[in-house]
Each structure stands twice: as structure tokens, then as C-alpha cells.
Amino acid sequence: MTPKISEAEKEQRRSQIIGAAMEVCKRRGYEAVTMKDIVEETGMSRGWVYLYFSSKEEIFRAWMEENDKRILAQLEQILQEAPSIWMAIEHMFQTQAQAMEEPDDRLGRAIYEYFLGGLDHAERKEYLAQRYVRMQEATEALFEKGKRTGEFSPEVDALSTAKVMLIFFDGLALHIQGVGPALVQPRRQLEMFQESMRLLLGVASYRKGE
Amino acid sequence: MTPKISEAEKEQRRSQIIGAAMEVCKRRGYEAVTMKDIVEETGMSRGWVYLYFSSKEEIFRAWMEENDKRILAQLEQILQEAPSIWMAIEHMFQTQAQAMEEPDDRLGRAIYEYFLGGLDHAERKEYLAQRYVRMQEATEALFEKGKRTGEFSPEVDALSTAKVMLIFFDGLALHIQGVGPALVQPRRQLEMFQESMRLLLGVASYRKGE
Known part of the structure; x- marks a missing residue:
């Protein structure tokens, strides 16, 4: 018993x-x-x-869900409380840079292996698709808010900007798993990408008008 | 015999x-x-x-090398012959968009699995690192040329711009492998990223001066 x-x-x-x-x-x-x-x-x-x-699948998904819950809660907090969406995004980039410079963060490999296996597992694919939509909607909401408050240009495509940002984060993490942070130099690439986002969102020109 | x-x-x-x-x-x-x-x-x-x-590793690497040779030759041709680097890059983005909309392009999964396994195979890791450097140097050369000819702003960090572009391409391909092109909408995201690159490179402002 x-x-x-x-x-x-x-x-x-x-x-x-x-x-x-x-x-x-x-x-x-x-x-x-x-x-x-x-x-x-x-x-x-x-x-x-x-x-x-x-199963291993069940354990891994439980971990993914806890992790996603944490990320979504952070995004929600930014949405509700941050005085500036752009400054919160800059802070997010800095946190990412720090995490990515850690040479022993090897969980990314497991995450991407799980991700790549989605095509062979119908149920996992369904879960990944839902997760993808949740994550991009939460990110999109930030850009939408920045448009409403006048922090970003009103012409910004918030959903596409969110997708592009998530694509970049995953691509960067993938490169680090493949060849290591010393070769990739994540901090520099995050700075460069952040600058391209700033231009895309029209942050500087809107700040000038303050 | x-x-x-x-x-x-x-x-x-x-x-x-x-x-x-x-x-x-x-x-x-x-x-x-x-x-x-x-x-x-x-x-x-x-x-x-x-x-x-x-071994399987040997066959896969032979394929990767043939494929890379083709890509590097294309980049070299652009470098030597294209009347405008930016227009050649725009063309590259369009070709990518077309390839990524093909729902049955499944080789990406194998490539990224191979890539992720690099950490456990010292020799593969070495090969991937060399490949990475070759690919980013060839891309960097395009941006350097664009700077020299005045097509791009002289302040552009050519190496970082090259890295950011390669990171984006791989991140996009990874997302497509995970959840499929219908959800990712690669063409739209490539357009958006291309626009952010255009701003970063200062293409418009330099064109205005023509």
C-alpha cells in the first residue's frame, strides 16, 4: 500500500x-x-x-509549462506595470545576454531537440503550436501597448515584430548550442538586433518628440 | 574483386x-x-x-559541404558581380521566403539535429565552428563592400550584421520545423526583418542622396 x-x-x-x-x-x-x-x-x-x-514526454512538458508560466507572468507584469515598454524590452535583452554568456547552459539543446521532434508526434505538435501562439500573443500585446501609448510608431505591425523577436532569440540560442558563446558573442548580437528593433518601432523619433 | x-x-x-x-x-x-x-x-x-x-556522419558532412559550397559560390558571385548589394540581399530574402513556404522541406530538422549534437562530438564541433566562421565571413564581405561603395552607412558593424542575419535565418527555419509555415508565415517575417536590416544599414537615407 x-x-x-x-x-x-x-x-x-x-x-x-x-x-x-x-x-x-x-x-x-x-x-x-x-x-x-x-x-x-x-x-x-x-x-x-x-x-x-x-513518460519522459510528460515530465519534459511539465517543466516547459512551468517555465512558460514564469515567462508569461513576466510579460504580463511588464504589460501592466512597466512605465516604458521599450525600457522593459531593453532590460529583457540584457537579461538574455547574461544568461547566454553562461557556457554551461545546456538545456537549450534538449528544448530544441524536443521542438524538432514535434513533426513526428501529433500531440506534441499540437502542444507546441498552442505554446507558440500564447507566447507570440503575449509579446504582441507589449508592442500593441507601446503603440497605444505613443512609445512606438502607430504603423508598427505588432504581431510580426513579436514573431521576429522570438525568431531571433531562438536562432541565437541555437547558434550558441551549436558552436558556443565565444564564437557567437551573444551580447553584441543582441545589442545589434535591439538597435534594429528600435529603428523598426520608431522609438528614437518618438522619444525626440517628448 | x-x-x-x-x-x-x-x-x-x-x-x-x-x-x-x-x-x-x-x-x-x-x-x-x-x-x-x-x-x-x-x-x-x-x-x-x-x-x-x-559512416552516416561522413555522408551528412559531404552533403553539408556541397550545399555550403553552393551557398558560398552564390555569395561570392553577388560580391563580384551584383550592381547593388542591397538588391541582391532582397533577392536572397525572396528566395528564402519561397523555399520556406514549401511545406515538405523537412531537411532542416536533420540539419539542426546534427548541429545540436555538435557539443557531444569534438570533431563535429570543430567542423561546425569552421563552417560558421566561413559563412559569416562571406556574409560580412557583402556588408563591407556595401559600406565601401556607399550603399550602406559607414558606421555599420558588418560582422555583427552578418551574424544577426544568419541567426535570423536559422531561427526562422527552426520555427518552421517546429510548428509549420502556416503558423510562422515566413514571408511576412522575412519582410519585416528585411525592413529592420534596411534601417540598420541606412539603405534608404543613402539612396535618397543618389
Whole structure:
């Protein structure tokens, strides 16, 4: 019989399993990892782990969802509270630059392997598509707000600008996974891209009018 | 005894093997494909195939190198012959948009899987790093030329602009592999990115002075 444990303990175990899975994924990506590897990393019994998750896919998605929730909450906070959308975006770029200079951030590889496998898994593809739309809508909302407040040019295509920004972030992370931050120099490329966005959004000219 | 065949026949067989491998990779990516799958696809005997290539990695790299040679030759031709670098870049964007709208272009997945695996294979990582440098130098040369001829602003950071463009292309291709062209709308995003590059390079203002 399974011993009774509290909700808080359940939540803690769930987090432990997700954390252990991510440690394995950092070392070996997504495809090569098995449930057996994850069970070993947790130090729990196989039975315990399967009580919470029935597959690697489920654990990985649980992690993705927690991570996305955090990102979406940040974007929502910017939308509601930031005195300037553009300054919040500049801050986001700086945070990204810092994270990308860390040479041991290897989770990107697992994320992109999972992403690339979407075409072979109908359910995963559906999930990725929903996630994609959520993320781009949250980003689009920032640009829309900046248009309304006059921070950005009214002609800006907010959805396309959001898509272009997300494409750039993923492309940059992909290059870093492939050849490393020393060769890519993420900070410099983020600065350059930020400058191109500033021009596209018409930030400077609108600020001049202040 | 192996029958004697001409150099032309050898080259043809080599191409056939590479072509067959790419067909398999289109269907199943890079990681999941084995030499056995490739041999089956060629319709040749195992011995014949191994006479030309000793591993999947070798075949894939041979394809990458042929492909890169074609791209580098195109960039070189633009550099030497194009009356306007910017117009040649616009043309490149249009070609990209067309290719990316093809829903059955699935080779991107195999390429990015290969790319992501670089971290675990020292030799592959070295090759990818060299490839990366070659590709960005060839792109940088275009922007440098545009600066010299006055087509672009003299303040442009040619290397960073080249990197940003390559990052964007790969990010876009990655998104298409993940969620499909219908959701990504590559043509629209390429247009938007092209506009941001135009502003960054100062193309319009320099044209105005013509």
C-alpha cells in the first residue's frame, strides 16, 4: 500500500522529479534520455516516479509549462506595470545576454531537440503550436501597448515584430548550442538586433518628440 | 574483386548515396537514421556503400559541404558581380521566403539535429565552428563592400550584421520545423526583418542622396 503523504509533499516530489530530469537533459539532450536515466537521477524507486509521471514526454512538458508560466507572468507584469515598454524590452535583452554568456547552459539543446521532434508526434505538435501562439500573443500585446501609448510608431505591425523577436532569440540560442558563446558573442548580437528593433518601432523619433 | 569503374561513375555513385541518405533524413531527421537505412534506400549492396563512406556522419558532412559550397559560390558571385548589394540581399530574402513556404522541406530538422549534437562530438564541433566562421565571413564581405561603395552607412558593424542575419535565418527555419509555415508565415517575417536590416544599414537615407 502506498503511504499517505500530504499535498505539499506530493508537490515537492513532483518538483524533485522534474529537477532530476532536467539535470539529465542538460547533460544529454532530450532524445537520448530514458525514463530509466531519470529514475536513477532522482534516487527514488521506479514505482514512485511512475506515480507522478508516465513518460519522459510528460515530465519534459511539465517543466516547459512551468517555465512558460514564469515567462508569461513576466510579460504580463511588464504589460501592466512597466512605465516604458521599450525600457522593459531593453532590460529583457540584457537579461538574455547574461544568461547566454553562461557556457554551461545546456538545456537549450534538449528544448530544441524536443521542438524538432514535434513533426513526428501529433500531440506534441499540437502542444507546441498552442505554446507558440500564447507566447507570440503575449509579446504582441507589449508592442500593441507601446503603440497605444505613443512609445512606438502607430504603423508598427505588432504581431510580426513579436514573431521576429522570438525568431531571433531562438536562432541565437541555437547558434550558441551549436558552436558556443565565444564564437557567437551573444551580447553584441543582441545589442545589434535591439538597435534594429528600435529603428523598426520608431522609438528614437518618438522619444525626440517628448 | 571490385570491378573497375571510371571516375565519372564513381562520382555518380557517390552522389546517389548522398541523395539517398538525404531522402531518409527528410523523413526521419538525423539522429534516428542508421547506415542500414541509408544502404536500403540506395538499393546498392552494403559493401558498395562502405566503399564510399564509412559512416552516416561522413555522408551528412559531404552533403553539408556541397550545399555550403553552393551557398558560398552564390555569395561570392553577388560580391563580384551584383550592381547593388542591397538588391541582391532582397533577392536572397525572396528566395528564402519561397523555399520556406514549401511545406515538405523537412531537411532542416536533420540539419539542426546534427548541429545540436555538435557539443557531444569534438570533431563535429570543430567542423561546425569552421563552417560558421566561413559563412559569416562571406556574409560580412557583402556588408563591407556595401559600406565601401556607399550603399550602406559607414558606421555599420558588418560582422555583427552578418551574424544577426544568419541567426535570423536559422531561427526562422527552426520555427518552421517546429510548428509549420502556416503558423510562422515566413514571408511576412522575412519582410519585416528585411525592413529592420534596411534601417540598420541606412539603405534608404543613402539612396535618397543618389
